[in-house]
Amino acid sequence: MATAVSIAAEREHYLNKEYGIRSWLLTTDHKRIALLYLASITFFFFIGGFFALLIRLELLTPAGDLVQADTYNKLFTMHGVIMVFFFLIPAVPAVLGNFLVPLMIGARDLAFPKINLLSWYCYIAGGILVLHAMLTGGLDTGWTFYTPFSTAFSNTAVVEAGLGVFINGFSSILTGLNFIVTIHRMRAPGLTWSRLPLFLWSHYATSVIMLLGTPVIAITLVLVVLERAFHLGIFDPTRGGDPLLFQHLFWFYSHPAVYIMILPSMGVVSEIVTCFSRKRVFGYYFVAMASIGIAVIGFFVWAHHMFVAGMSLYAALIFSILSYLVAVPSAIKVFNWTATLYKGSVSFSTPMLYAFGFIGLFTMGGLTGLFLAALGIDVHVTDTYFVVAHFHYIMVGGTVMGYLGGMHYWWPKISGRLYPESWGRLAALIVFLGFNLTFFPQFILGYLGMPRRYWQYPPEFQVLNVLSTAGSTILAVGYLLPMVYFLWSMRYGKLADDNPWNAAGLEWKTTSPPPTFNFEETPVVTWEAYNYNELPALEEVRVER
């Protein structure tokens, strides 16, 4: 063991090249920035998760007996704001994307390394503002900030939190900008568009949404902040302002935002499923185009969040039909991933378990989207726990599972270490079971009529709420385990070699961890993506001798 450690210690890579806090806080190495993001989003994930646990604890009983109503309203608001803006949106792109995009295209870094660092500081500045708002009174508008409640009635730190989310938006914009320019301009020789790994197609599509959508929420929040601070009347009904204008502006971003949250994880799943089936993805071109399709059509469905808001009947029809259209590319992807397993050579590694979980749970979540897009049904279930269950299936059953799968898959590349496989599989199973127990009852609760954002509820809803809370405790354990064993592995894990999974992709053609400039020589690509026919079989996970 000592020999292996000293061999690794001799080789210079991005982690040991420089030590000290300045070398991290002033780094422009995309890999270090990815780890800065990893630390910060993990921090926010646990804060948001803690709020979720408090919410579920309160909901164990019908009466409001754990916290006061105002506190509860702040809890679900902060849970939403933190999870959406400070975890789900950055998680895969800012951690895995930042780390892998240059590696996957054979470049030395992203196009704008300093802007990459700036994006992290925007994230941190926004996060500090939001945390401060939280600690000095909280926010109780819901993560959706609907007017006129947020502009004229709430007594909480709307201005500060709004500014915090606004500044954080620049993190998205700058990240997306970096990815697009990098993918366009810095691909290694021979890496044509049709040879790109699907992870990059997903991140490209995600970046388009980040760039076109985030500025709209930015201006919307600015208008809310200005209205509150300077008594403007843009959304004030007593002066002729229209609360629905806010909703249109808000959802114009926030619907595409959910595609920002899911597309990167879909890219991760494509990488994992191919590696652990040892074959090219079924229908590469269709999966790539489906990502673009989701991004484009996703901009035209926003008002399906507003079917009962006071919209015209005919507008509702248009948004309903478009919402069905956007479901088609997602379905295509699910079928293609499943078909990739056919006649493959399938292993049940931890990343693959997460990928299976993703496919199943995303399918269920997506199918429940069909319920919501059906106008007649939406009238009954909108603003109830049905919607809550739907989006948690996609965001937690989908995005988080994809994120965890990706973290496990690329952990050897990122850290140079292997995580303990049995613990990995156990955690994946616990997450899957805990997740379903938490959120499946909520579909039933919603159809039975339990509205969302309710601190207290009628007693007939209790049994299902208890089941849901029980599930959430199990889910929490499932999330804590990887925290523990990833940290453990950084010191005690087996050292990984360049390509422990025998995977395709340029990132595996350099050392684990990579050197600061990624490649000794710029690679020249002469092969198609997912060339598993040219790679050896996955015998066992390879460790460094």
Add this chain to the structure above:
Amino acid sequence: MFDNFPLWPVRASTTAGSVDALYIFLVLLSAFMSVAIFIMITIFALRYRRRAGREAEQIDGSNVLEFTWSIVPLAIFMVIFVWGARIFFLERTPPRGAAEIYVVAKQWMWKLQHEEGQREINELHVPVGRDVRMIMTSQDVIHSFYVPVFRIKQDVIPGRYTTAWFRATRPGTYHLFCAEYCGTQHSGMIGQVVVMEPAQYQAWLTGGAASGSMAANGQSMFLQLGCNTCHRFDTQGRGPDLVGLFGNKVQLEDGRTIAADENYIRESILNPSAKLVSGFKPIMPVFQGLVSEEQLTALVAYVKSLTPQASGAAGSPSLISPGKQPQEPKE
């Protein structure tokens, strides 16, 4: 269905059955698709698991399959869309002659008023088998009127009216929820809808404190505020004739023609010059800030009563002829 573990609320309106039918179809479809995917993944993963000596077979894809599993889901989605849209049309098209309930939502209570004049707070009594149309507005923030057993929900917005309708089919007492987050006591803004047999409902109506029908109250306000000095009924006054106005088209001075609905009446009281009627001068005073939401709804009810078929079905004193003596104001 299952008494101990219900999967849906009781069905108590004419549309509830249609909604549940589509729901059950979607549940079965989703269950089928989820199970199918789960099974396919399981079968493939096990049948093709990694074994020594067997390599994966590189398959690029199949255009036929791709088109099939794009077109077939799309076709199914279109069926669901049309089905859902039809139910939505039903839900959004109140029948003619529906009884009207005016709802004013505020943090954190529901104020409801029947045409006949009964006021209720957080409770709504309705008879079985009668079409009921609610005309709703909020005094402060956005709320949402939600009755799960009727399968109806409609956001209630400050600054305008929104409407919803139902016909109750089953006597009982059911939940009324606020379904749009509105602040501290959002989850306390719960009420009851009490559906009664027609005879019991009549008894309830007459037993309650008589405060005059909404239209009668509106007429009192109309006189009290001096509206009748310009909107005269005997000769052409300085303001447009209101008899027969509601429900018909109005020609505006800027050339537009619009329908005189509740929102138009409300806006014209609060902001008269916004939609100036062709041929009239903009001299009507602005009543923004001078009338409460309840007073506004009473005025609206009165103006509606001046068009004979405009408001409710049998049982409500809808038409108040302009020549009649006004009642004592009951505000």
Add this chain to the structure above:
Amino acid sequence: MSDSPAPLALEHTPGLQHHFADMEQQRNASSLGMWIFLGTEIMFFGGMFLAYLVYRMWYFNEFAAGSRTLNLPIGAVNTAVLICSSLTVALSVRAAQLGKRMLLVTLLVLTILFGLVFLGVKAYEWNEKFTEHHVPGYSFHFKQESTEKPVDQGRAQIFFSLYFAMTGMHALHMIIGVGIFGVITWMAWRGRFTPEYHTPVEIAGLYWHFVDIVWIYLFPLLYLIDRRPHG
């Protein structure tokens, strides 16, 4: 390139940044990046333009009345100032291409001066609004002109809310632009730009032109249309 490459410099160094293969790739990447960023700015301002257009349709009377109270000559002067500044920006890019350092610095300084004039005039205009009681809020009062139709005070406040939001956001972008050009001027003064490398001048110029174009849209929408009351 196959040797261990030099470490990335942390401060901005003119010339090739080491993660790029060559100057052309660097230039293309920077240019594409700025164009994409300007696209995001279009979406950003777009939200406010949308709100303005919607309310203008609904509250035509109040918005036209509000437009009429805006100081047209002042607005026109500001428009001319900005167009001149775009000229100096374009000329400065040319000066950089030709390697003429003093000319470049002069033109950049002129651009900054034009920008500051614009901001000064804007401050004067805003001050006018304060004295006229056209600032939305408690002390708002829109004096009724001798127009036929009465103006609703609340709706007039919405016009002025959007006026302040839109011109304020534009002015903020101008301030940032002046700051950026300050940095560029300093760099030019220190001789950092050559005919081969002057990308920062070009992309800063793109930004400035964009802010100018936003004003070109704002000015007619706020000041020019429906100035004359209809009969």
